[in-house]
Amino acid sequence: MADSRPLSPHLSIWKWRVHMATSIFHRISGNALVFAGLTLFAWWLAAAATSKEAYASFAAVADSPIGWIVWVGLSWMFFQHLMSGIRHLIMDSGWGYALGTSKMTATWVFVGAILLTAAFWAVFFFGPGLR
Amino acid sequence: MATDFQSASGLKRVRGLGSARSGAHHWWLQRVTAAGNLVLLIWFVASVLMLPNLSHSGVTAWIAQPLVAVPLILLIFSTFWHARLGVQVMIEDYVHAEGLKLLAFIALNFFILAAGAVATFSVLAIAFGA
Numbered sequence: 001m002a003d004s005r006p007l008s009p010h011l012s013i014w015k016w017r018v019h020m021a022t023s024i025f026h027r028i029s030g031n032a033l034v035f036a037g038l039t040l041f042a043w044w045l046a047a048a049a050t051s052k053e054a055y056a057s058f059a060a061v062a063d064s065p066i067g068w069i070v071w072v073g074l075s076w077m078f079f080q081h082l083m084s085g086i087r088h089l090i091m092d093s094g095w096g097y098a099l100g101t102s103k104m105t106a107t108w109v110f111v112g113a114i115l116l117t118a119a120f121w122a123v124f125f126f127g128p129g130l131r
Numbered sequence: 132m133a134t135d136f137q138s139a140s141g142l143k144r145v146r147g148l149g150s151a152r153s154g155a156h157h158w159w160l161q162r163v164t165a166a167g168n169l170v171l172l173i174w175f176v177a178s179v180l181m182l183p184n185l186s187h188s189g190v191t192a193w194i195a196q197p198l199v200a201v202p203l204i205l206l207i208f209s210t211f212w213h214a215r216l217g218v219q220v221m222i223e224d225y226v227h228a229e230g231l232k233l234l235a236f237i238a239l240n241f242f243i244l245a246a247g248a249v250a251t252f253s254v255l256a257i258a259f260g261a
Contacts, residue, residue: 027221030214030217030218030221031217031218031221033214034214034217034218038210038211038214038246038250039246041210041250042246042247042249042250042253045194045249045250045253045254045257046249046250046253048187048190048191048194048253048257049191049252049253049254049256049257050253052187055187055190056187059185078172082169082172085165085168085169086169088165089162089165089166092162120176120180123180124180127180127181128181129179129180129181129182129183130180130182130183130184130185
């Protein structure tokens with residue numbers, strides 16, 4: 001009975017387009033931010049609250065090669081989700097549904113996310129703070 | 132007849148097959164928490180980039196300030212709530228077996244509440260100097 005109900009989305013009917021890529025990357029980046037990002041965020045806070053030793057073991061993982069891959073990946077996922085999230089909020093207002101406009105904003109989501117990620121790490125390594 | 136329709140839709144709702152009547156509220160909260168995340172995460176990223184270092188003493192001294200601890204707790208509530216709403220929609224889209232869907236919802240809520248509680252308590256512990 002439940003199986004005969006119409007289901008959405010239609011997972012087998014699609015074609016690669018920058019707009020659909022923006023949509024699925026919003027979901028992928030969101031889940032990465034939840035299950036990797038928020039978990040690491042909670043661990044970081046808990047380690048800081050527990051002891052110097054607990055913080056050192058977090059820092060050892062965070063500063064490892066795998067840790068750095070995760071930070072770079074998460075920062076990109078963060079800016080990707082931020083950009084497509086802003087696009088969602090703008091489209092919620094009713095603007096940007098014309099095909100050309102939608103394609104243009106979707107393209108800017110990917111370009112903007114990469115530019116912001118690069119800018120973040122530039123400030124991280126060469127900015128006024130952090131070392 | 133009217134009563135029959137009434138009970139039929141009531142039964143459907145019990146089985147989780149009809150409208151839960153909370154879709155618009157869910158949609159709206161997703162947007163409100165998105166706006167909260169936008170403001171609080173820009174503050175967080177900019178603040179962390181301005182810290183002199185990420186050492187234990189440096190980070191705990193930073194978090195212990197009232198005007199850091201409070202926005203940090205707001206950020207935890209906003210992001211974890213937003214995360215719960217977003218992952219819920221993903222489960223609804225991909226998991227169609229009723230039992231598995233229910234288990235996924237419970238696991239999601241446990242994860243969000245547990246990690247959120249750990250994060251919130253940690254900020255408070257640092258702020259109150261435990």
